Structures are given as structure tokens and as C-alpha cells.
Amino acid sequence: MQRVAVEAVVVVINRLMRGIAALLLLLPLLTTAEVLQPDRLDVMYHSYDGGGATIDGPSVLVRKNIADTVSISAGYYVDMVSSASIDVLATASEYSEERTEYSIGLDYLHDKTLMSLGYTSSTESDYEAETVSAGVSQTFFGDLTTLSMGLSFGENLVGVNGNEDFSASAKNYRYRLSLSQVLTKSLIAVVSAESIIDEGFLNNPYRQARYKDSSVPRGYSYQSEVYPLTRNSDAFSVRGIYYLPWRASVRADARYHDDSWGISATNIELRYLHTVGQDWLVEAKYRAYSQSQADFYSDLFPFRDAQNFLARDKELSEFSSNSFGLGVTYTLPERWLSIFEKSTVNLYWDNFQFDYDDFRNVLDSEAAVGEESLYGFDANVIRLYFSFWY
Amino acid sequence: MNIAPLARVSLVLLALGACACTPWVKPYEREHLADQVMSFDRDPIAAGYLHHVYEAREAARGAEGGSGGGCGCN
Structure with missing residues (x-):
């Protein structure tokens, strides 16, 4: 009788140990961190207003998962531009135009690898x-580390409105590598590197270089940038x-940039995100x-064709900018839009101040040539969007 | 008692598993990491737009997260 009882206990312990062994074998699979983005729809109105330029328009992004391993996304984006910027006022006249962008994406999840x-x-x-792009992302070490890499290739065709004879092209190659690391239960860090190669016609064909010219009353003239x-x-x-x-x-965030045109750039950013109750993010x-x-x-420039390459594009000049941003996200009560799992309304505002160290305001016609006041402007950026998870 | 070999195998598997996946932040300690406040860019449509604004006004580009796409930033 006693022997039967011991054997029964042994059988139970045996089964328990087998179960534990099976769980141990499955553990790496159970802790897969790489997941597909959730199904969601975003509808945004965006606006940029500053320096005489107004750019606004709608943007839509939708994502849908199929069979837990494939996710497809599609985007639509419009910029409606109305510009009387300093560059436009100096050498051309105010213009309006529209840019439309469509995008599609495909993500495939296999175990701990996400391909896109x-x-x-x-x-x-x-x-x-x-532009076409491809990327792969893989988690390691108990899902605390994620390594991502990607590349993209872009082909651009540049024209000039009002000059049908002008046509030029440019190619763009991007290679990026990123390592994300969970450091503690409250801290994540990411280091990234990206190399970009551009080839072809890289000017803005409308922008002009300025040179001293004593043969005209204002004392300077313009020529095409090279x-x-x-x-x-x-x-x-x-x-x-x-x-x-x-x-x-x-x-x-901190970033350092360096390029073959001699431009070095740094930026830092600090963001604080605060929850108020269950429904508000500030x-x-x-x-x-x-x-x-x-x-x-x-x-x-001291005279026309002063050197083989010429630029007076303020984005290539020495400058600094500071921006402040405030934003709020509100999660709508589920009963308001019960067809969605979650719905949010979001309003974000950013104010930029640009100060140029060697780009002068040529509209300051009272000053002597080359001694005009330095240019600067501020810009306001608005993002108003609705997000729906389903 | 025939549980000893199975226990040994389990211990070996546990040790091997530890090499591959035992994290110093355990899965049950990741509640904070999973919170939406811990997302670098929780809304891709909004983050992508802001990166577009930066790239149109600044010479620096790259290593900023999820930007990309063609850009006719005249």
C-alpha cells in the first residue's frame, strides 16, 4: 500500500518536472518582444507658418494586420504651399503649389525578426x-536588445516651372543602423548611425547666389547657384x-551630423510627457x-563666378534654431465611438526661432551692400490629428 | 527514483536558456517599459511630419528615427 502511494507521488512529480522542462524549452518563444504595430487609422491636419511661407494640408495613415504575421500600411500626404519667403521676394515673385505624397509599406514578422x-x-x-526602402529588425538577449538596419534608394526628377527645357535628376542612398537597449526597468537607450549619399543635381534651381556688382545701382547682382x-x-x-x-x-536626444560639404551640425532635445488621469497626456x-x-x-561673393561652386541657400549657411513645443492627447470615452477600441484627439504646437549668422536680409535696402541686417524669423507648426485603434 | 535524469536535463536547459534569454530586467518587470509614455515616437504620422519639417529647414539629416520618403523641399 505504502509502495503504491510512493509510486503515485513519483508519477505526479515526474509529470510536473516534464511540464517545467517543456515550459523552459518554450520560454524563449513566450517572451518574443518584436511585435507588429497595432491596427490604427490616423487623420491629421498639419500647418507650418513662418518666414513668409505657409504650408498646410491633410495627411492620412492607415495600418492593418493580416494573420498576426503581416502588416500593411498606406499613407497619403499633401503640402499646400503659399510662399513669399525672403528667397522668393529677393529674386522672384510669390507662388503657390501643391505636393502630394503616397506611400505603402509591408511588414513581415517571423519569430523575433521583423522585416519591412x-x-x-x-x-x-x-x-x-x-523612394524604395527595406529594413530588418531583430531582438536578442531576452528581448532587451533590438538591432535594426535599413536602406533606401530614392530617385528624384527636378524641373523648373516656366522652363520646360530644364530637367535634371538626383539619386539618394540611405543606410542606417540602430541599436536599442533596455538598460533598467525604467530606462531605454538607442544609438543610431546613418550614412546618406546624394548624386546628381542637388541645387534648388530657383535659388540664386549674390555677388558684388558696381555696374548696377543697388551694388549687387544674382547668378545661378552651382x-x-x-x-x-x-x-x-x-x-x-x-x-x-x-x-x-x-x-x-542628441545628434551629430557631418558631411562632405563641410557642414557640421548638432542638435539636442528634451521632452517631458505627463499623464493626467487615465485619459490625458500632456x-x-x-x-x-x-x-x-x-x-x-x-x-x-566678391564678383561673378568667384569660385567653381556657389551657394547662398540659407539652409547651407551657419545658423542656429531653438524650438519649444506643447501638446496634448485626449483619449475619447469608448462609448462615443464604440466601433473603435480606442480613439484619441491630439493637438501639438511647436514654435521655431531661426537666427542666421551669415545670411543677410537684402530687403533691408537702407544698408550698404554686405552690411544689411542679419536675417531671422520664427515659425509656428501645428499638428491636429485623430487616431483610431481597431 | 527516475526523476533525477529529467531534473538534470531541466537544469541544463535552464542554464542554456539563461545564456540565451535570461534578462536582467525580467518580463514581469517591464510594465513601465510597455507604458505608452515610454514610446520614443508613439504617433508615427506626427513624428514623421516633424522630421520632414526639420529636414526641409536644416542641412543635417539622418539618424533621427522614422523619417524618410521623397522630399521636394523647394
């Missing part, structure tokens, strides 16, 4: 761009996000950016 493909097409009256036909750039960034015990987070952020100028940039 993307295609984007952008069209405006004087510029067409097509850029090198290649540009290589490298960027490195470190980002961290830390959880605060009152269900908030602080995020810090965000505040600050970003500082600064860059040096391109080797072939000058606000005022």
Missing part, C-alpha cells in the same frame, strides 16, 4: 521623387527615455539646433 518594405511617391509641378554633384553625410545619435514614478517620462519639449556653413557658401 516600403515605397513612397511624391509629386509636385516641378519635382518628382520615388553645387557639387555629390554629397556624403554621416549622422550619429543617442536617445534615452526614462520612466518617472508618477507615470510620466523624460526623453533626451507634452512639453525643447530643441536646440546649430550648424556650420558649407565650404562654398557665401552671402555675398
Whole structure:
């Protein structure tokens, strides 16, 4: 009798041990971190207003998963541009145009590996761009580490409105590598590197270089810009996000950029995200950016064709910008839109201040040539969007 | 007692598993990491737009997260 009881206990323990062994074998599979993005629809109105330019329009992004391993996404985006910027006022007249962008994406999840493909097409009256991209992401070490890499290839066709004879092309190659690491139960860090190669016609064909010209009353004239036909750039960034015990987070970013045109740039960003109750998210952020100028940039060249490459594009000049942002997200009560699992309404505002160190305001006609006031402007960016999870 | 070999196998599997996947932050300690406040860019449509604004106004590009796509930033 006693022997029967012992055997029964042994059988039970045996089964328990087998169960534990099976669980141990399955553990790596049970802790898969790489997951597909959830099904969601985003509808956004975006607006940029600053420096005489207004750019706004709608944007829509939809994502749908199929069979837990495949996710497809599609995007639609429009920029409606109305510009009387300093560049336009100096050498041309106010214009309006529209840019439309379509994108599709495909993600495939296999165990701990996420593979993605993307295609984007952008069209405006004087510029067409097509980009294809591919990426792969893999988690390691108990899902605390994620390594991502990707590449993209873009082909651009550049035209000039009013000049049907002008046509030029440019190619763009991007290679990126990123490592995300869970450091503690409250801290995640990401380091990234990206190399970009541009080849072809890289100018903005409307922008002009300025040179001293004593033969005209105002003392200067303009000529077409001439850029090198290649540009290589490298960027490195470190980002961290830390959880605060009152269900908030602080995020810090830093990036360094360096390119073959002689431009070095750095930016830092701090973001604080705070929850209020279950339904409100409030965000505040600050970003500082600064860059040096391109080797072939000058606000005022000493004479026409002063060098083989010429630029007076303020985006290639030395400048700094600071921006502040505030935003709020509200999760709508489920009963309002019961067809969705979750719905949010979001309003974000960013204010930018750009200060140029060697780009002068040529509209300051009272000053002597080359001594005009330095240019600067501020811009407001609005993002108003609705997000629906289903 | 024939459970000893199975227990040994289980211990070996546990040790091997530890090499491959035992994290210093355990799965049950990741509640905070999974919270939406811990997402770098929780709304791709909004983050993508802001990256587009940066790339149109600044010479620096790349290593910023999820931006991309063609850009006719005249």
C-alpha cells in the first residue's frame, strides 16, 4: 500500500518536472518582444507658418494586420504651399503649389525578426521623387536588445516651372543602423548611425547666389547657384527615455551630423510627457539646433563666378534654431465611438526661432551692400490629428 | 527514483536558456517599459511630419528615427 502511494507521488512529480522542462524549452518563444504595430487609422491636419511661407494640408495613415504575421500600411500626404519667403521676394515673385505624397509599406514578422518594405511617391509641378526602402529588425538577449538596419534608394526628377527645357535628376542612398537597449526597468537607450549619399543635381534651381556688382545701382547682382554633384553625410545619435514614478517620462536626444560639404551640425532635445488621469497626456519639449556653413557658401561673393561652386541657400549657411513645443492627447470615452477600441484627439504646437549668422536680409535696402541686417524669423507648426485603434 | 535524469536535463536547459534569454530586467518587470509614455515616437504620422519639417529647414539629416520618403523641399 505504502509502495503504491510512493509510486503515485513519483508519477505526479515526474509529470510536473516534464511540464517545467517543456515550459523552459518554450520560454524563449513566450517572451518574443518584436511585435507588429497595432491596427490604427490616423487623420491629421498639419500647418507650418513662418518666414513668409505657409504650408498646410491633410495627411492620412492607415495600418492593418493580416494573420498576426503581416502588416500593411498606406499613407497619403499633401503640402499646400503659399510662399513669399525672403528667397522668393529677393529674386522672384510669390507662388503657390501643391505636393502630394503616397506611400505603402509591408511588414513581415517571423519569430523575433521583423522585416519591412516600403515605397513612397511624391509629386509636385516641378519635382518628382520615388523612394524604395527595406529594413530588418531583430531582438536578442531576452528581448532587451533590438538591432535594426535599413536602406533606401530614392530617385528624384527636378524641373523648373516656366522652363520646360530644364530637367535634371538626383539619386539618394540611405543606410542606417540602430541599436536599442533596455538598460533598467525604467530606462531605454538607442544609438543610431546613418550614412546618406546624394548624386546628381542637388541645387534648388530657383535659388540664386549674390555677388558684388558696381555696374548696377543697388551694388549687387544674382547668378545661378552651382553645387557639387555629390554629397556624403554621416549622422550619429543617442536617445534615452526614462520612466518617472508618477507615470510620466523624460526623453533626451542628441545628434551629430557631418558631411562632405563641410557642414557640421548638432542638435539636442528634451521632452517631458505627463499623464493626467487615465485619459490625458500632456507634452512639453525643447530643441536646440546649430550648424556650420558649407565650404562654398557665401552671402555675398566678391564678383561673378568667384569660385567653381556657389551657394547662398540659407539652409547651407551657419545658423542656429531653438524650438519649444506643447501638446496634448485626449483619449475619447469608448462609448462615443464604440466601433473603435480606442480613439484619441491630439493637438501639438511647436514654435521655431531661426537666427542666421551669415545670411543677410537684402530687403533691408537702407544698408550698404554686405552690411544689411542679419536675417531671422520664427515659425509656428501645428499638428491636429485623430487616431483610431481597431 | 527516475526523476533525477529529467531534473538534470531541466537544469541544463535552464542554464542554456539563461545564456540565451535570461534578462536582467525580467518580463514581469517591464510594465513601465510597455507604458505608452515610454514610446520614443508613439504617433508615427506626427513624428514623421516633424522630421520632414526639420529636414526641409536644416542641412543635417539622418539618424533621427522614422523619417524618410521623397522630399521636394523647394
